[in-house]
Amino acid sequence: MSDHAIATTLGAALPGQFPVSTNNPCPFLRALVAGGYVGGHVVPLSELAEMVGCASGETGSALTKVHIETRMVAGIANGLGPVSVFKSATSGAVLDELRNGPLDKHGGGSRILDAEAQVHEDQIERLASFGKDCKDPAGGIETGLTAKEIEAFMAANIKRDGDAARWYFPILMKGEWPVLLKILGKGEGEARYLSVAEVRTLFVERRLPERITARLPKPAAKI
Ligand code: HEM
Structure with a gap:
């Protein structure tokens, strides 16, 4: 489990939950971090894939597909350049640095979270x-x-x-x-x-x- 305490800009935590960085815009990942299922900072792609796989409830080849897709998404979430992709693959995705990354649509989504x-x-x-x-x-x-x-x-x-x-x-x-x-x-x-x-x-x-x-x-x- 990665260190919860390192996260940069932390939002207020609800009682019994871990704080989640304001720089993590994904509602699904925010719930995983708040619940203590993954850390809030650097999370190895294998750990992230495992957790999303469990949440999906899939088995067999469908589960393998979830693992692969999660690794692909998380692998580019902090940057598309070769250095970023290498860093993500070797150490993990940085969940408190997702904002302004390649997946951030800057208001192109639901706008539920600002x-x-x-x-x-x-x-x-x-x-x-x-x-x-x-x-x-x-x-x-x-x-x-x-x-x-x-x-x-x-x-x-x-x-x-x-x-x-x-x-x-x-x-x-x-x-x-x-x-x-x-x-x-x-x-x-x-x-x-x-x-x-x-x-x-x-x-x-x-x-x-x-x-x-x-x-x-x-x-x-x-x-
Ligand atoms: C099963 C896994 C996942 C689900 C169900 C999920 C679901 C969502 C949903 C519903 C949104 C909200 C979009 C909106 O407000 O319109 C979102 C946003 C986002 N997700 Fe996830 N997500 C998952 C995994 C991931 C992973 C693995 C990453 C990267 C490590 C990620 C990064 C993001 C980012 C950066 C946004 C913000 C996009 C934006 O604001 O434009 N998500 N996700």
């Missing part, structure tokens, strides 16, 4: 406005986004970004919301949806649902 890692509730409401009533397999109805609605949400994000949007943003986005749907989604097939309530908890409380954390190895001792 550059100071503050959560914008109105942007969560905007996300919800793309959703619809979904049938929770555990019972009840809640607002959620299926793959189709997530596509519409991402297209609207690109449109909102106007001239600032780069040609490769849609490619980056495929590794964000659709992957979150795959991991956190409830229900099967076309009806599978991402719960807006769980997205809110992920961003605001930096917490993954218990059915996901149950798949992860025991976290570092709580503070």
